[in-house]
Amino acid sequence: xxxxxxxxxxxxxxxxxxxxxxxxxxxxxxxxxxxxxxxxxxxxxxxxxxxxxxxxxxxxxxxxxxxxxxxxxxxxxxxxxxxxxxxxxxxxxxxxxxxxxxxxxxxxxxxxxxxxxxxxxxxxxxxxxxxxxxxxxxxxxxxxxxxxxxxxxxxxxxxxxxxxxxxxxxxxxxxxxxxxxxxxxxxxxxxxxxxxxxxxxxxxxxxxxxxxxxxxxxxxxxxxxxxxxxxxxxxxxxxxxxxxxxxxxxxxxxxxxxxxxxxxxxxxxxxxxxxx
Amino acid sequence: xxxxxxxxxxxxxxxxxxxxxxxxxxxxxxxxxxxxxxxxxxxxxxxxxxxxxxxxxxxxxxxxxxxxxxxxxxxxxxxxxxxxxxxxxxxxxxxxxxxxxxxxxxxxxxxxxxxxxxxxxxxxxxxxxxxxxxxxxxxxxxxxxxxxxxxxxxxxxxxxxxxxxxxxxxxxxxxxxxxxxxxxxxxxxxxxxxxxxxxxxxxxxxxxxxxxxxxxxxxxxxxxxxxxxxxxxxxxxxxxxxxxxxxxxxxxxxxxxxxxxxxxxxxxxxxxxxxxxxxxxxxxxxxxxxxxxxxxxxxxxxxxxxxxxxxxxxxxxxxxxxxxxxxxxxxxxxxxxxxxxxxxxxxxxxxxxxxxxxxxxxxxxxxxxxxxxxxxxxxxxxxxxxxxxxxxxxxxxxxxxxxxxxxxxxxxxxxxxxxxxxxxxxxxxxxxxxxxxxxxxxxxxxxxxxxxxxxxxxxxxxxxxxxxxxxxxxxxxxxxxxxxxxxxxxxxxxxxxxxxxxxxx
Numbered sequence: 150x151x152x153x154x155x156x157x158x159x160x161x162x163x164x165x166x167x168x169x170x171x172x173x174x175x176x177x178x179x180x181x182x183x184x185x186x187x188x189x190x191x192x193x194x195x196x197x198x199x200x201x202x203x204x205x206x207x208x209x210x211x212x213x214x215x216x217x218x219x220x221x222x223x224x225x226x227x228x229x230x231x232x233x234x235x236x237x238x239x240x241x242x243x244x245x246x247x248x249x250x251x252x253x254x255x256x257x258x259x260x261x262x263x264x265x266x267x268x269x270x271x272x273x274x275x276x277x278x279x280x281x282x283x284x285x286x287x288x289x290x291x292x293x294x295x296x297x298x299x300x301x302x303x304x305x306x307x308x309x310x311x312x313x314x315x316x317x318x319x320x321x322x323x324x325x326x327x328x329x330x331x332x333x334x335x336x337x338x339x340x341x342x343x344x345x346x347x348x349x350x351x352x353x354x355x356x357x358x359x360x361x362x363x364x365x366x367x368x369x370x371x372x373x374x375x376x377x378x379x380x381x382x383x384x385x386x387x388x389x390x391x392x393x394x395x396x397x398x399x400x401x402x403x404x405x406x407x408x409x410x411x412x413x414x415x416x417x418x419x420x421x422x423x424x425x
Numbered sequence: 426x427x428x429x430x431x432x433x434x435x436x437x438x439x440x441x442x443x444x445x446x447x448x449x450x451x452x453x454x455x456x457x458x459x460x461x462x463x464x465x466x467x468x469x470x471x472x473x474x475x476x477x478x479x480x481x482x483x484x485x486x487x488x489x490x491x492x493x494x495x496x497x498x499x500x501x502x503x504x505x506x507x508x509x510x511x512x513x514x515x516x517x518x519x520x521x522x523x524x525x526x527x528x529x530x531x532x533x534x535x536x537x538x539x540x541x542x543x544x545x546x547x548x549x550x551x552x553x554x555x556x557x558x559x560x561x562x563x564x565x566x567x568x569x570x571x572x573x574x575x576x577x578x579x580x581x582x583x584x585x586x587x588x589x590x591x592x593x594x595x596x597x598x599x600x601x602x603x604x605x606x607x608x609x610x611x612x613x614x615x616x617x618x619x620x621x622x623x624x625x626x627x628x629x630x631x632x633x634x635x636x637x638x639x640x641x642x643x644x645x646x647x648x649x650x651x652x653x654x655x656x657x658x659x660x661x662x663x664x665x666x667x668x669x670x671x672x673x674x675x676x677x678x679x680x681x682x683x684x685x686x687x688x689x690x691x692x693x694x695x696x697x698x699x700x701x702x703x704x705x706x707x708x709x710x711x712x713x714x715x716x717x718x719x720x721x722x723x724x725x726x727x728x729x730x731x732x733x734x735x736x737x738x739x740x741x742x743x744x745x746x747x748x749x750x751x752x753x754x755x756x757x758x759x760x761x762x763x764x765x766x767x768x769x770x771x772x773x774x775x776x777x778x779x780x781x782x783x784x785x786x787x788x789x790x791x792x793x794x795x796x797x798x799x800x801x802x803x804x805x806x807x808x809x810x811x812x813x814x815x816x817x818x819x820x821x822x823x824x825x826x827x828x829x830x831x832x833x834x835x836x837x838x839x840x841x842x843x844x845x846x847x848x849x850x851x852x853x854x855x856x857x858x859x860x861x862x863x864x865x866x867x868x869x870x871x872x873x874x875x876x877x878x879x880x881x882x883x884x885x886x887x888x889x890x891x892x893x894x895x896x897x898x899x900x901x902x903x904x905x906x907x908x909x910x911x912x913x914x915x916x917x918x919x920x921x922x923x924x925x926x927x928x929x930x
Contacts, residue, residue, distance in 0.1 A: 173631050173634070176627065176631065177604065177627075177628060177631055179627075253488065254488070254490055254494065254495055255495070255496055256487065256488050257487045257488070257495075257496045257553075257556065258496065258553075258555065258556055258559055260440065261547070261556065261559035261560065261562070261563060262559060264440060264443070264540065264544075264563055265559065265562045265563055265566060267443075267444070268536075268537060268540055268563060268566045268567050268570070269566050271533045271536050271537055271570065272533075272537060272566060272567065272569060272570030272573075273570075274530060274533050275529070275530050275533040275534060275537060275570045275573070275574055276570060276573050276574075276581075278529050278530035278533070350451070353447045353448075353451075354447075354448065356447070357444050357445055357446075357447045357448045358448075360440075360443075360444030361441055361444045361445050363444075364437055364440045364441035364444060365441065367433075367437055368434075368437055368441070370488065371430065371431070371433055371434070371437070374489055375430055375489075376430050376433075376486050376487065376488055376489040377430060377433030377434075377436075377437055377485070377487050377488070378433075378487050378488045379488045379489040380488070380489075
């Protein structure tokens with residue numbers, strides 16, 4: 150039906166659509182509140198930053214939270230400020246606010262994101278399945294420096310990746326960057342060694358087990374705390390390595406999953422798309 | 426507020442099983458396919474449990490953070506009926522896949538299929554506007570890969586088209602969500618719904634247009650449905666059945682959850698906040714979809730392409746039904762959605778059986794099918810008669826309600842009556858033409874088609890269901906009516922069930 154349409158009509162129509170969108174985008178800017186008028190306190194994240202949803206809710210009169218304008222907090226409800234390294238048994242316990250939102254308050258989204266990456270990797274394998282391995286004609290062996298350097302660097306990169314995802318609740322980073330760092334180390338091995346190919350079955354097993362670990366952590370929460378993805382471990386002292394309950398466990402699962410997944414995708418791409 | 430946190434397993438179990446499928450794949454490829462059957466069977470029976478024990482409407486709280494602070498699933502009547510529908514269609518197609526999916530990387534195919542259905546169930550049950558985006562990504566990415574699966578090269582072209590359009594659509598959706606977030610600072614559907622009048626009206630209108638544009642891609646509404654014919658024709662038949670029977674259900678659900686619950690302004694007929702009535706916009710898009718889809722289907726000589734265009738047109742009818750805005754209209758929409766999903770999925774599966782016996786997809790190839798396989802011919806006829814709305818078949822009741830609701834609305838919706846009747850006549854023409862070919866013409870060869878048990882089960886189940894709905898419409902009618910109530914009464918039907926303390930504005 151569309152193939153009969155003349156080229157000029159298509160172009161005019163496309164320009165029209167783009168024009169309407171551009172006008173729409175600029176009209177939004179005229180209506181957006183100015184930067185200094187935006188009331189950040191009027192958002193759900195206000196409660197996350199205070200790191201205690203229950204207490205923060207008590208500090209507002211019932212129902213006033215849903216007002217458009219900022220509502221001052223009540224003074225009669227005691228509020229203990231949180232001190233790094235001292236406060237214990239907080240409701241979340243992660244020193245990194247972003248982590249506490251990503252993994253704890255909105256952990257269900259993150260489970261979804263992990264699945265999205267998993268499906269993308271599986272989709273690549275489904276589409277590329279059956280493509281023959283093509284052996285490149287020109288063989289350029291990597292230099293000695295590359296060969297030795299990547300092997301040394303790999304161990305350091307690997308350790309650093311593990312460090313990043315284990316400390317996800319304390320420092321910036323977490324499972325996704327940590328996994329990506331590990332995968333970049335594997336990429337280095339591809340560069341440094343001609344014909345290097347990681348153990349495919351091992352990667353698959355690793356990927357599946359770490360994904361299942363995340364889902365099982367959720368189900369343990371359902372059994373122990375009567376709610377899917379609920380924190381079932383003590384939150385400890387804020388700032389310690391062993392704190393924030395299950396966040397570290399989830400980030401380890403995510404980190405292993407992302408690392409093995411990106412390595413598997415890299416492997417599939419490199420092996421299957423080499424030109425002859 | 427009623428909570429029933431165990432229902433988180435509706436989303437948790439498919440995720441767990443999907444992650445484990447590569448491990449089962451090491452043991453046997455057949456086992457991976459059986460895992461999808463078992464998991465979707467679990468989903469289906471869980472859905473039936475929620476339905477028959479009348480547990481709905483309830484909230485599922487994630488991580489012990491009550492809404493709006495954390496995320497929640499809300500399973501009301503609308504979500505219940507669609508969860509049962511989606512998991513039933515998914516279960517049937519997974520049984521069919523036991524027989525049909527043999528080519529290529531079967532393990533990853535089973536995994537992506539399971540996650541497509543599981544993601545659709547998540548999309549339907551979630552109560553968070555950003556979580557919807559995540560599930561759109563899950564269903565989207567799995568469906569691109571599924572559409573590219575198969576021995577034929579044309580699958581890749583269709584899948585690529587779908588990938589591009591759908592990615593743009595979900596980006597537009599995300600931008601719309603962002604605009605709402607700048608205004609209200611929350612992502613919870615119930616809270617946004619209660620506070621939607623506090624937003625700037627112009628910004629809200631633009632956000633609404635972006636959301637409609639993004640969701641219309643999945644819901645197959647004109648002009649965002651350019652991918653439909655190529656993708657449906659290119660994909661293998663069970664995948665076309667999945668996209669038509671499950672993918673579009675999720676798209677339509679989210680579209681009207683946003684328009685009627687989030688943006689909706691209660692009244693005799695639901696309209697939306699903002700400078701422009703988005704319900705009227707969707708009504709116009711739906712009408713255009715019906716006319717264009719039916720006329721395009723009429724001229725097709727390829728049966729699969731005809732089913733694709735017809736699928737588009739049917740989604741237009743569903744959208745018209747919801748956009749009338751009355752309770753009866755929403756009832757017609759839900760009912761039509763159920764009928765279309767079952768009938769169209771069955772017809773794609775029948776076509777898959779026919780094609781697997783070396784008979785082509787061209788309309789001429791259907792000649793004399795009655796002499797080769799009476800079973801397939803009867804099932805195809807039942808599906809066709811239901812789609813065109815003959816009495817005693819499921820489609821009759823939904824089209825009847827659709828016309829009735831348009832008459833009640835009046836005004837320019839009188840025009841919609843003409844469109845529905847016109848659509849029925851055109852559908853009657855092109856479906857009965859195929860059916861006529863099947864029964865009357867003598868075949869060139871009389872090789873019998875022997876349908877094995879695994880593809881026969883879904884086809885029999887679907888056709889029995891269609892006839893059962895036709896004779897006893899109350900099977901679907903009762904819960905559809907509750908769903909219509911949930912959609913048209915936004916505070917009582919949705920918001921207060923999620924956040925009881927909220928103050929409406």
